Amino acid sequence: MTQPASNCPNCGAKIVFQWSSSVQTVCPYCKSILVRTxxxxxxxxxxADLPPDSSPIQLNTEGIYRSKSFVVIGxxxxxxxxxxxxxxxxxxNDGKSAWLSDAQNEYAISFATTATGLPTASQVLxxxxxxxxxxxxxxxxITPAHYRGVEGELPFQYWDKTDVTFADLRSETGKxxxxxxxxxxxxxxxxxxVEFDDLKLKNxxxxxxx
Amino acid sequence: xxxxxPPLSNPPKPQARALNCPQCGAAIVLRSLGHAETxxxxxxxAILDAKDPNLxxxxxFQVITGEDPPLIPLGTRGKLRxxxxxxxxxxxxxxxxxxxxxxWHEYVLFNPYKGTRYLTEYCGHWNDxxxxxxxxxxxxxxxxxxGETFKHFQTADANTNYVLGEFPxxxxxxxxxxxxxxxxxxRMLSSEKIANEVTWSLGEYIYGADIWKAFNLPGTxxxxxxxxxNQPSPVSDNVKAIWAGFLGFAVLLLIxxxxxxxxxxxxxxxxxxxxxxxxxxxxxASFVTDIFDLEGRTSNVELTTSANVDNAWIYLNYxxxxxxxxxxxxxxxxxxxxxxxxxxxxxxEGSTKDSVVVPSVPAGHYYLRIEPEGxxxxxxxGYTVEVKRGVPVLGFFGIAFLALLIPAIVITWRSIxxxxxxxxxxxxxxxQIGNSEE
Numbered sequence: 001m002t003q004p005a006s007n008c009p010n011c012g013a014k015i016v017f018q019w020s021s022s023v024q025t026v027c028p029y030c031k032s033i034l035v036r037t038x039x040x041x042x043x044x045x046x047x048a049d050l051p052p053d054s055s056p057i058q059l060n061t062e063g064i065y066r067s068k069s070f071v072v073i074g075x076x077x078x079x080x081x082x083x084x085x086x087x088x089x090x091x092x093n094d095g096k097s098a099w100l101s102d103a104q105n106e107y108a109i110s111f112a113t114t115a116t117g118l119p120t121a122s123q124v125l126x127x128x129x130x131x132x133x134x135x136x137x138x139x140x141x142i143t144p145a146h147y148r149g150v151e152g153e154l155p156f157q158y159w160d161k162t163d164v165t166f167a168d169l170r171s172e173t174g175k176x177x178x179x180x181x182x183x184x185x186x187x188x189x190x191x192x193x194v195e196f197d198d199l200k201l202k203n204x205x206x207x208x209x210x
Numbered sequence: 211x212x213x214x215x216p217p218l219s220n221p222p223k224p225q226a227r228a229l230n231c232p233q234c235g236a237a238i239v240l241r242s243l244g245h246a247e248t249x250x251x252x253x254x255x256a257i258l259d260a261k262d263p264n265l266x267x268x269x270x271f272q273v274i275t276g277e278d279p280p281l282i283p284l285g286t287r288g289k290l291r292x293x294x295x296x297x298x299x300x301x302x303x304x305x306x307x308x309x310x311x312x313x314w315h316e317y318v319l320f321n322p323y324k325g326t327r328y329l330t331e332y333c334g335h336w337n338d339x340x341x342x343x344x345x346x347x348x349x350x351x352x353x354x355x356x357g358e359t360f361k362h363f364q365t366a367d368a369n370t371n372y373v374l375g376e377f378p379x380x381x382x383x384x385x386x387x388x389x390x391x392x393x394x395x396x397r398m399l400s401s402e403k404i405a406n407e408v409t410w411s412l413g414e415y416i417y418g419a420d421i422w423k424a425f426n427l428p429g430t431x432x433x434x435x436x437x438x439x440n441q442p443s444p445v446s447d448n449v450k451a452i453w454a455g456f457l458g459f460a461v462l463l464l465i466x467x468x469x470x471x472x473x474x475x476x477x478x479x480x481x482x483x484x485x486x487x488x489x490x491x492x493x494x495a496s497f498v499t500d501i502f503d504l505e506g507r508t509s510n511v512e513l514t515t516s517a518n519v520d521n522a523w524i525y526l527n528y529x530x531x532x533x534x535x536x537x538x539x540x541x542x543x544x545x546x547x548x549x550x551x552x553x554x555x556x557x558x559e560g561s562t563k564d565s566v567v568v569p570s571v572p573a574g575h576y577y578l579r580i581e582p583e584g585x586x587x588x589x590x591x592g593y594t595v596e597v598k599r600g601v602p603v604l605g606f607f608g609i610a611f612l613a614l615l616i617p618a619i620v621i622t623w624r625s626i627x628x629x630x631x632x633x634x635x636x637x638x639x640x641x642q643i644g645n646s647e648e
Contacts, residue, residue: 051244083247083378105321207322
């Protein structure tokens with residue numbers, strides 16, 4: 001939390017990075033999308049207002065996963081024809097970054113992998129099986145999604161995307177995998193489903209009447 | 211927090227939006243915040259796009275007035291599994307099996323932190339349903355989920371007939387899905403297949419009374435009709451217990467019987483030792499004993515002869531005679547014991563003791579007439595005659611045994627009948643016993 005502070009090139013507000021490896025953030029005041037360069041911050045775009053959504057998670061929500069505490073530092077919001085979901089960028093207390101996804105209150109935590117030799121979007125079919133880290137996964141759904149907006153810090157630049165395709169894979173245990181075809185090289189995320197109560201989340205949003 | 215932390219930019223707060231139906235103008239309330247994908251106007255039943263600011267009409271469907279309304283009204287809150295849920299959606303669905311239509315109801319429950327969960331109701335049978343996160347495996351007529359194996363029950367084409375309220379997915383009337391149920395009471399595992407996308411869910415049978423309590427519903431709980439596919443059998447849990455109990459009691463009975471056998475109840479009513487001199491003329495060998503009493507109700511009498519025969523034999527003609535009625539039971543017993551050595555080693559044959567049971571002897575005063583015979587070349591043989599009144603244990607224990615066996619059989623039969631009723635509704639009906647109509 002002691003990362004050097006910079007100023008927003010657009011409005012001059014002080015920008016503090018919570019995670020040293022963050023590549024991109026959004027100015028909380030003027031919503032400029034800022035990308036870190038070697039010297040300072042560069043404005044690459046502006047976030048349109050995010051649509052009202054219903055995730056109980058928000059920036060600075062804290063929780064515990066596998067006895068490590070984490071804090072939510074960023075977010076990508078996706079939409080597809082059956083709704084939307086959030087990928088919350090979380091920073092674990094050991095310095096690793098991970099993703100807490102909230103798809104209609106179905107929660108999962110996943111980590112980026114460096115796997116190569118992954119299938120391409122056109123090769124993946126529902127029902128196909130893949131094995132990574134000795135765990136067998138079955139492709140359960142392929143989702144053409146629409147990138148809706150970002151908030152906070154992200155480990156990569158993610159501001160010029162529009163349509164992205166994901167393949168979700170499930171296993172016979174609670175483990176799941178996601179193939180992300182948003183870049184030229186597919187990316188693999190491996191993780192597991194988590195119970196809301198087990199995350200012991202704090203700083204959640206409050207909902208009127210609940 | 212450190213200084214300089216900027217205020218958080220929360221996204222706009224969702225709230226129960228007040229909207230109007232574009233078709234009829236009636237007020238539309240969105241209860242599930244931003245989760246609703248489709249919402250159905252309660253007054254004109256237009257299916258509307260909840261994500262569209264103008265609530266674009268997606269579908270209209272005909273409603274027959276007076277069709278059964280939801281038993282839990284939309285907007286009702288209740289506590290289920292420790293979490294507050296609000297009923298936000300309701301749909302009626304049906305399957306057709308052999309030309310007969312079966313309708314059931316589904317309720318969508320919502321909590322902003324825990325998400326959605328579902329309740330289904332068919333003829334008073336309720337299920338509490340959550341979507342599976344893990345992938346079940348299907349092999350032949352069974353599916354395994356988290357180590358539990360479910361038996362295939364039914365595969366049918368499910369149709370959506372009626373929708374009301376909000377749904378976190380795109381819902382349409384007359385949409386078809388292939389619904390497959392696997393059961394392991396009280397749970398069931400279901401898959402729904404639309405196009406090539408399969409959704410699995412896990413249900414647990416829940417009693418109507420618990421639903422009424424959870425949602426604080428007025429009125430009486432509708433009685434469930436028939437046996438539902440994953441309804442826990444009211445007796446099957448008892449089957450194992452009663453047979454275990456039966457086995458336990460049977461063992462106990464055996465121990466008690468053995469105890470009776472060894473203890474006082476079979477004490478000797480007559481015992482005397484005689485010496486048989488083989489050289490005596492046969493006619494004079496006959497003699498009678500003292501009188502002894504046999505008590506209790508008609509039961510057996512055990513007569514034991516122990517003789518110190520050693521490579522010899524003795525034969526005794528007995529008569530058990532009732533002094534009062536003159537009724538006599540005649541029988542002959544031989545006691546012989548031989549032993550020695552040969553090329554195979556030592557051998558022996560017979561025993562120095564013999565027992566016989568005389569059945570159905572009424573109570574009364576009795577004596578024995580004994581006529582011994584023996585090998586004239588052998589020295590005198592001493593022998594002891596002992597009479598025991600057999601206690602009526604076998605009859606008593608038999609009754610106790612039956613008293614335990616009958617309820618065990620009845621409960622087992624009831625359990626089998628329940629399972630037959632369950633499976634008769636499935637794709638795998640049990641084979642008919644007796645007269646079959648087919």
